[in-house]
Amino acid sequence: MNASDQPFMLAPEAGRQDADALYLALDGWEGPLDLLLDLARRQKVDLRQISILALVDQYLTYIERAGALKLELAADYLVMAAWLAYLKSAMLLPKAEQEDPSPEELALRLQLRLQRLGAMREAAGRLMGRDRIGRDVFLRGAPEGLRTDRKTVWRSDLFSVIQAYGQVKARTAPRIYHVANRPVMTLDSALERVSSMLGVTLEWMEIRDFLPPHASPALKRSALASSFVAALELTKRGRAEIEQDGAFAPLRIRRLRDAAGA
């Protein structure tokens, strides 16, 4: 635990002894606050009881001595020195001439900062002094280690397999059925059928009359479409004429007389 006290006591002790050591000591501090904390600790009183004025004097003495020895001082040490010199003069002045914030506030702030840094420095020492793994306590040197092998267990059942097969078959097979086996009347056969039936008479015939009478409804629909196209085709060729009284009225077809022989 007392290890925490040592590093920063050593440096100033050495610094007090000769000038070279002072230089080294300044180098060893981490900035002005660090140096101030060391000086404060050397007053050997609680940081809450510390004399800020005495502290300021000590700091300024250090900086002056370093200056007299023509040692290079980091800028932040000099800034701190200037600020502390100001603080000191403000603290010595009558109150009326003081500005805001008051020197007491400034001194208190410095003291609070030193207290906090001191507390953390001590805490760090106590932390480092704990029983640390790899220094004071040791873990198992050669642990076997734990391995988790993740394994997936798949589940299914016969019904799912059979059902899936049924669905594959049902999904792929009907395509053949609906496309290949659909009862249709091709345009060619409709043309043949319509032109041969037209050849029998010169009277108007309704398109319905051309359809195969006993066909299944599906074939009838196909025959209707094909016969209609066949009728248009025959009309285009000049072998028949088409008439209709109005939209959706019965469609009538009649062979053209002149075309009979063609």
Added chain:
Amino acid sequence: MSDEPGTLERAVEATLFAAETPMGVEALCAHLGGLAPGEIREALGLLEARYRSRGVHLVERGGRWHFETAPDLAHLLRREKEQVRRLSRAATEVLAIIAYHEPVSRAEIESIRGVQTSAGTLDVLMEAGWVKPAGRREVPGRPVVYATTPDFLDHFGLASRRDLPGIDELRAAGLLDPVDEAMEAAMRFEPDEADEAQDDTPDPDDDENLAD
């Protein structure tokens, strides 16, 4: 065994615990500051007895000592975490096709399913232990063919593949219906053709062509 362990026993215990390799009596003597081998042996004997009923044992192998997990608990070191998952729809279909058509190549599976089959699907079936590669087909490209395994029969409670229901049985069970029914339903709702669609319903007798 309930008595407090002695200093030497504790020291040996800690030393062997922290050691990276097993240690012999001499090494322990040297490490613990030149004690007599007899003392160390005594401590080892006490420790060995003390740990005998525990989850960790102190064991000697070739004159060197170390701690290790009790043999009956060795299974704890490598824990197999089983994760039960249901086979995906795609994997089930592929499995079914292999079962019905084996041996069958991936291209054949795809042509039967009518969709591409991702490599992972076959992997899953092989991981499950239900499907295995079963040689190559002697056609151009020599594709690997797949077949089911005895585990497959086991898991699905089949004595042999012949126990799989045939197409006729599937149909009788209504298992070929779903897609047809969907079509039928779609047609039934087309208003103009409502009456005709009725007649279109593929009745069982007409369907024969389907299955063959």
Added chain:
Amino acid sequence: MSDEPGTLERAVEATLFAAETPMGVEALCAHLGGLAPGEIREALGLLEARYRSRGVHLVERGGRWHFETAPDLAHLLRREKEQVRRLSRAATEVLAIIAYHEPVSRAEIESIRGVQTSAGTLDVLMEAGWVKPAGRREVPGRPVVYATTPDFLDHFGLASRRDLPGIDELRAAGLLDPVDEAMEAAMRFEPDEADEAQDDTPDPDDDENLAD
């Protein structure tokens, strides 16, 4: 303590002995096949007591458990095994500030230490696995804040942050509050004394007032 250990106690013992990293109750539950946390805790309690007098201890650090050698045997083990990273003074201070103040931003660390923190210092602590970034503070600039890790507690033998040496006293003394807050508090309660201090000849002996 002389009674034979139960099955669960042996299993927890073997698992923690074999584990390469500390394990929490949940990890133990999962590893040992979904036992109730209560059972695991009970077993941990029994084991902890059973090992208390031994050369190896079962300890809890930040909710995770591991075995380690007894601290009083450090002298026996240390000689060959010093493997601990030596930290610079700056690093130990920064670590302490993070541990006692977490989460804390770099600027806050610097304001406590009164010097800039070199980039390497935080890196060393993060590389050691003791410190990690812990989000950002929602103030202008959104600075990253740092906090300690479970490994930090492990390494320094702390069951939790509440075990940080002296943390309660520091908190009670207000030494973990920012200087500004402490200033406000001090000014609020001491306006009169400040006045008196003003009038006094400020010789060193009188300065005490400033401090109160």
